[in-house]
Amino acid sequence: MPGTTRTQVVPIPVLGRHAVNAHLLLGRRPVLVDSGIPGSGRRVLDRIAAHGVDPAELALIVITHGHIDHFGSAAEIHRLTGAPVAAHVADLGPYRSGRAREPYLPNGPMGRLMARRRELHVRAQPFEPGLPVTGETDLADFGLDARIVPTPGHTAGSVSVLTGDGELVAGDLIANSFMGLLPGRPANPPFHDDARQNLASLRRMLALSPTRLHVGHGPALAPERVRRWAEREDARLTRLERSGRLRTRTD
Numbered sequence: 001m002p003g004t005t006r007t008q009v010v011p012i013p014v015l016g017r018h019a020v021n022a023h024l025l026l027g028r029r030p031v032l033v034d035s036g037i038p039g040s041g042r043r044v045l046d047r048i049a050a051h052g053v054d055p056a057e058l059a060l061i062v063i064t065h066g067h068i069d070h071f072g073s074a075a076e077i078h079r080l081t082g083a084p085v086a087a088h089v090a091d092l093g094p095y096r097s098g099r100a101r102e103p104y105l106p107n108g109p110m111g112r113l114m115a116r117r118r119e120l121h122v123r124a125q126p127f128e129p130g131l132p133v134t135g136e137t138d139l140a141d142f143g144l145d146a147r148i149v150p151t152p153g154h155t156a157g158s159v160s161v162l163t164g165d166g167e168l169v170a171g172d173l174i175a176n177s178f179m180g181l182l183p184g185r186p187a188n189p190p191f192h193d194d195a196r197q198n199l200a201s202l203r204r205m206l207a208l209s210p211t212r213l214h215v216g217h218g219p220a221l222a223p224e225r226v227r228r229w230a231e232r233e234d235a236r237l238t239r240l241e242r243s244g245r246l247r248t249r250t251d
Ligand SMILES: [Zn+2]
Pocket: 065, 067, 154, 172, 189
C-alpha cells in the first residue's frame, strides 16, 4: 500500500568520501537523487549495484538543481538505465545547455575560491526532463512514499525530496562547512543565486520537522543545528542587506 513503506536514504559518494553526494532512495522501488559531475555515471551505477539494487530497476532520477556537480551525469545515467529524469522547469536553461548559469554568486571567501575552479565551468551533456516539475510532486507513482518540493533560492529551480518519514534530501539548500571537511557543522554551499530566498525555503522545510537533512556536500545534518545556523544566517543577511552588499541574481 502506498504511504506505508519506509524509505531508506543511502548516500552515494560521487567525489571523495562525501565532498559531493548523490542519494539513493529505497522504497518499493529505487529512486536516485542527483547524478554527480560529468562522467560519474558508471561510478554512481556501480555504487547503486553495491547496495544490491539493479540500476536497470531505477524508477526515476530526480535532479535537485542546475549546477554541474548535481546534473552533470543525468543524461548518461538516463541513457544507461532508461529511468526518466524529473527536474524543475525554472532550471531548464542549464539542463538544455549543459551549463550552469554564470557567473556564480559566491557566499563568501570559499565561494570566491571555488568559482575559479575549472570543473565548475565545464559543459555537461544536456538533457530534457521527461518529468518537468512545476510544483509539489508526489512520487507514489514511482514507488516511493515521498514528494518533490520546490525550494528555490540556491537556484530558481532548486527542489528537495521529503519522504513520508521526514527524511529530507535537500541538495544545496544547506551544506557542511568546507564541503564536508567539518562534518556536522551547517554552512552555506559556496554559491546562492538568492540567499534570502534560499533561507526562506530552508525555514519552510525546517517547519515540517524533518528528522535529518541529507545534503550534496558532506554527511547528513541534524535539524536542530541547522535551525540554530538559520538564525545566525538571518542576522548575517540582514547586515549585508543594510550595507547594500547582498548580491542576488536577477536574470
Ligand atoms: Zn549548487
